[in-house]
Amino acid sequence: MVRLSKIIFFFVFSLLASQANAKNPPPGTGTSDVPANILIMLDNSGSMSSKLYSSVQIYYPLDVATDSAGNVYVLEYYNNRILVFDSSGNYKRAFGGYGNNCSRWRFARQFVIYNDVIYIADTYGGAVKSLTLTGQCKDIWFAGGQYPHAIAANSNYIFVGHPRNAISILDHRLNQRTNRSIDTNYLSYSWGMSINPAGNKLAIADYNKNHVVEFSISGDQLTYAQKTSSTYSSGNGYYRRPTDTGYDSSGNIYALDLYNHRIQKKNSSLAYQAKTGSYSTSSGFRYPYGMHIDGSDNIYVTDFYNFAVRKYNTSLSETATYGGGGGTRLDAAKKVIKKIVSNTDLTSGANFGLMEWGSTMSHRTRIRVKISDTGAQEVYNDVDKITASGGTNLNNALNRARDYFTSGQVANWNLSCSMNYLIVISDGYWSSHSSVLLIADILNNSNNIKTFAVGFALGGANNNYKTLAEKGGTTSPLYASNETELLAKLTDAIKQAISGRLTFTTPAVMSDVQKGDFVYQSTFEYEKNKQWKGSLKKYKLNSNGSFGAVQWDAADKLNDKSASSRKIWTAGISSTGTNNFTTTNRDELKPLLFPSQSPTDTQVENLINFIRGVDVYDQDADNNKTESIHKLADIYHSNLIVVGPPEGSTTSSNSLNFDKTDTAYRINNNYQNFKNDNKNRTELIYAGANNGILHAIKTSDGEELWGFIPPILHNNFERIPSAKANSTNPIYGVDGSPVVKDIYFDDTPNDNVNNPRWRTVLVSGLGAGGNGIFALDVTDINNPKQLFAIKNDPTNKVVTHWDNDGFKNEFGYASGGIDANIDYRKLGETWSTPRIIRIKVSGIDKWVAVFGAGYNGTVNPDVGSAVFVMDLEDEGRLLKKIEIEDQANVMRNYVFGTVSNNTQTEFNLSNYGLQSYNTSCCKLRLSGHGDLGYRFTGDLNGDTMRNIKLIFDQAPPGRTNFTVSLVNKTDIVNSIPADISLVTANGTDKANYNGAIAYVADLEGKVTKINLTDKGTLYDKTTLFNAQSTSDNGRYIYTRPNITINNDNNLWLYFGTGNTQKLQEQSSNIQNRLYGIKDTNFPNFTSVSPGDISRCKTAPNCPGSSDLGWYVNLQNAQKLTAEPTVDKNRVYFPIYEPTKSANACNTGKAILTGYDTKCGNSVLNVNMGTGVLSKVVVQGDNLYVGIAGEANKNISGFTSSENLITGKSEAKGTGKVQIEAWREIF
Secondary structure, X not given: OEEOEEEEEEEOOOOOOOOOOOOOOOOOOHHHHOOEEEEEEEEOOHHHHOEOOOOOOOOOEEEEEEOOOOOEEEEEOOOOEEEEEOOOOOEEEEEEOEOOOOOOEOOXXXXXXEOOEEEEEEOOOOEEEEEOOOOOEEEEEEOOOOOOOEEEEOOOOEEEEOOOOEEEEEOOOOOEEEEEEOOOOOOOOEEEEEEOOOOOEEEEEEOOOOEEEEEEEEOOEEEEEEEOOOOEOOOOOOEOOEEEEEEOOOOOEEEEEOOOOEEEEEOOOOOEEEEEOOEOOOOOEOOEEEEEEOOOOOEEEEEHHHOEEEEEOOOOOEXXXXXXXXXXXXXXXXXXXHHHHHOHHHHOOEEEEEEEEOOOOOOOXXXXXXXXXXXXXXXXXXXXXXXXXXXXOHHHHHHHHHHHHHHHHOOOOOOOOOOEEEEEEEOOOOOOHHHHHHHHHHHHHOOOEEEEEEEEOOOOOOHHHHHHHHHHOOOOOEEEOOHHHHHHHHHHHHHHHHHOOOOOOEEEEEEEEEEOOXXXXXXXXXXXXOOOEEEEEEEEEOOOOOEEEEEEEHHHHHHOOOHHHOOEEEOOOOOOOOOOOOHHHHHHHHHHHOOOOOOOHHHHHHHHHHHHOEOOOOOOOOOOOOOEOOOOEOOOOOOOEXXXXXXXXOOOOOOOOHXXXXXXXXXXXXXXXXXXXXXXXXXXXXXXXXXXXEEEEEOOOOOEEEEEEOHHHHHHHHHOEOOOOOOEOOOOOOOOOOEEEEEEEOOOHHHOOOOOEEEEEEEEEOHHHOOEEEEEXXXXXXXXXXXXXXXXXXXXXXXEEEOOOOOEEEEEOOOOOOOHHHOOOOOOEOOOOOEEEEEEEOOEEEEEEEEEOXXXXXXOOOOXXXXXXXXXXXXXXXXXXXXXXXXXXXXXXXXXXXXXXXXXXXXXXXXXXXXXXXXXXXXXXXXXXXXXXXXXXXXXXXXXXXXXXXXXXXXXOOOOEEEEEEEEOOOOOOOEOOOOEEEEOOOOOOOOOOEEEEEEEOOOOEEEEEEEEOOOXXXXXXXXXXXXXXXXXXXXXXXXXXXXXXXXXXXXXXXXXXXXXXXXXXXXXXXXXXXXXXXOOOOOOOOOOOEOHHHEEOOOOOOOOOOOEEEEEOOOOOEEOOOOEEEOOEEEEEEEEOOOHHHOOOOOEEEEEEEEOOOOOEEEEEEEEEEEEOOOEEEOOEEEEEEEEEEOOOOOOEEEEOOEEEEEOOOOOOOOOOOOOOOOOO
16 A cells, blocks of 8 residues: 655636636635635624524424433434434434335334334334334334334334224234224224323324224223214314324323314313414424324424424423524524635635624624634624614615725735625615615726625515626625525625636646556646546656656546446445445435435436436536536545555564564464455555545556445535536535555444454545545455444534444534544544554554544634544544644633523623623633533624623533633634644654554644553643744644654654645734754653744754754745655755735745755755645655646756656655554555
8 A cells, every 4th residue: 555645736727707616726826815805794684683484403304202311302204314302402313214224214104212212113114113212223023015104102012003994013022913903984094193101092193084083902902982073174173184192191182183283182082172273384383293292291293394393281382392493584694604604615715704784873884804814713703793673774884895995904905816795695675775786886896896695585586686786796696595595695605706716727636656667646627617527647657757658547437437337335325235326226315415405306316317427417518418427526635545455564573662563463463364365456546536436446447446425425415506507516525535554353343243353444534525534444345335434513513423334323412412432523624634553542452543623714613623533443433532722812711600500591791800802802712611502792882892791502501610711813713634643663663662652733833742652641642832823923734744753863843834725815924934843752752841932943053952943934924835745854845935915916936945854954945936836755866846836947956847846856864754644564
């Protein structure tokens, strides 16, 4: 197995008109360095406080039940799953799915929980199934051609109703006891049923007969007792299609009345007592199907088309609602805006600001957050403070926005390449529309500021929005009726703003690896409004290191293959094999691919076929929707790996730490047998592509063997179809780099037998594709298997886990708690590549993956700042979450606590000393809240915030302390996008330990050392170095440190700083640095006080034995653009220098610098051209570096061919340590 390194280069390409684009080319190439300026203008008028029927957690609920702990279980009909909420309505988890196996079902109609066992009537699966409360299979009964519909239980039996006059009676192990045929005068169609608390009465809602019928139970005998009238009527006591029944503790019988949209209460003699409900899209019912009455006489009713579960008391007064449209328009808009500014794909291409607008009063129409590099973070923290009241004067707001831009408060707004946008969000009409159009026209034509008009919850089109969009230069208005649509429309608007600045070149990315006499390269071509075209070529490598003839291009091979002949597979559905992602499994895939929509069957089939390679959206506009498209998408940030027969070493050595190495472990665990058994395994190259597919391609001929779609990406695909004809939206998919290693473990953990064996395991994150990670067993390349997948949704506060059987479990943490072994709450975008190592846990070898919690866009403080140690032997469950401190520059703390039995959600902070603060310099941060949702509110007057309140989404627990910190506004919201540097016994004989020492660099500029060895305390950490980073000085660390052991016998780390997401960012405050620091305690772990540059030297002074190391100040807002490369006694740093502000539209310089590893003296400083340099790749005595831009001609000591630059290494010596990655030959 051989690791690839990445080189970036460009093909020149002229782009067409600006349209929506789903992801952005790499930064650093001309105008892409100048972010778009986007001012979000949010209507705060009184109508925004109206209730909104919005996107919710519950979809089409059909039945409901509770367990002994009071948790509420809701059966979703179309999603074929059960959602679980606690008694307060906080989401906990979900399980199930479409399918025939025991833990899945096909459109089940009813279920019951008895003694904490779930019994579910799998209607179209023709079975009854029993499950644990977490969804694991217990037993199954096949109904022999019947369609189980209703179900109820007592202490002896399970009673099952069907769409006919029969009741099946089963024992609790689902063995059939008998089948009772009922007189058709009494029973025709059992839709729903229930048993009284004593277990001797059965009430059935007969859908066909329009009545409720009651039977007496004696053992397994049923005797008719009584029934209601069968008249189809809306009168009291009558029904129009009853669907379910329930008993309270007094013997009263309740029944749902479907087409009367109500629930009726009758006494034990079935005499009418009361009713509630009528057709309504808010307070009443829209088709109530299922009900349940718990032991405390709480009545739960599923409101099918209102996406809600309603809770009543026995007086039929509603006491609570789960799901449904409980929020306001403003609540939904604020939630969407927070999602927008947390989306790193959007924030990397734009600077954001926020205006609230409404009446003409200055405190109701004002700039709340100024447009800046840190604007997204400030918007995230501020938007919750907006409240709704007053009128709607857009003319005043647009004039203030114009004054704001033209007064010079917005950087780079008036350059030739500038893109400036107002996004106006409103829910109705505004006054003086003619004046609004006049100012919008001036903004567009005189000030180069375009206006998007977003109509929210209008109930239809509106001419005011149409004409505003036309005058504002964005042509068409955007309409959204709910939260989900608003998010989609706002995202589209911002994509247009970002793509509008891309007028330069077409990027391509190349990863290369030498394997024998060959090199593999991946490239791509950027296209607007279409999927990006990828290429993966195999070249013959010439003896001098140059490229020879092309052997094959996998893209051409794929294009020659029909879509139907490809093998594409996924996990998380009941169908297995390497070709289950097909239209045959449409019904199972529908809710997975379209989780927030209700698509037609044709729409689902079109998306499946498009992913497989059919031009169903007619991207080439030739009216042929059955032809093939280019099937290989862009391989962007994902490195390639080549995997053939197992090749880990089994040769002993005389090194002092040999017994700690993986080689010794292999010898002790019969790895040679595994090598022998798999010596003829076909060599494959694995490539993650951004159409959501991990490709397995044969290196011999370039043919695709199969493609895998991780289940954590299913919901990314609904973004591909576009409303624009002949267009699609490219997405991020498998954008992370896979790693592969042979590990020895029990790969069948659920069979209760410990039978470890060697397996070849692949683990990958998603990069910009999302907050997830997955693993495959690729030992048998013809029968790969998913081991697990994990995903975090920080917005809805849900962690989802798929096991090795594809079984899906969701774990909600809105209430603040989650099981420790699934606590991936801090998982951000998985930029940090997992590293597979072996550590000792309680003296036992354990294979783990170690990775940073990922990227949060420097916005969301709840994700990113942790290191995960994942148990690969237990389906990815968490061994340890190591918190990496988010070091805030705290100016003052305000501490308070809750009383026992607390019910309070709102806390006035003036009671705890916080009377006001200045928003121009400071912001608030909360600690102690766990994962409880919260927001700060207050009254803003100028820059002063007063009347500050902390409002929790729900009452926090009693006797809990909280700290509200007033912190400096330049404080960085920390996360770990960088890969982790791991040093094991495999990399250096100094490492005389089992496990690894980890070095972790974070966005705050800290380098943390973590002990993952069997020496000292496992998981201990200490901060080695602090770069004293702020958002002002720009010293973010995005890339991992490189490591060597110099001839002074010390371990040295090399790293640098720079905001790679905003390369054009420049001010007098920007001061990035390059560092070389030593860990004199290595290989031991010792807690130390963090070092900084006060303990370092800078050239020409060489650090002494008591110094920490050296540093170099970068000038002219220069930034490190890629990971440093150590080459013997030299370390190379690729640098980008932006052009001066006056010429900010021009591409900056690409500079390659080199320094002596011990002293930091400059040994190389070469201007390679304009654009962005890749990491330097050292192969033998050759240096390779790519440039995203244009290479200079006649570079001294280097030669260039298009965008690839090569040179000879002049490094001396042998210093180097092998950093743990996935390479097995040490």
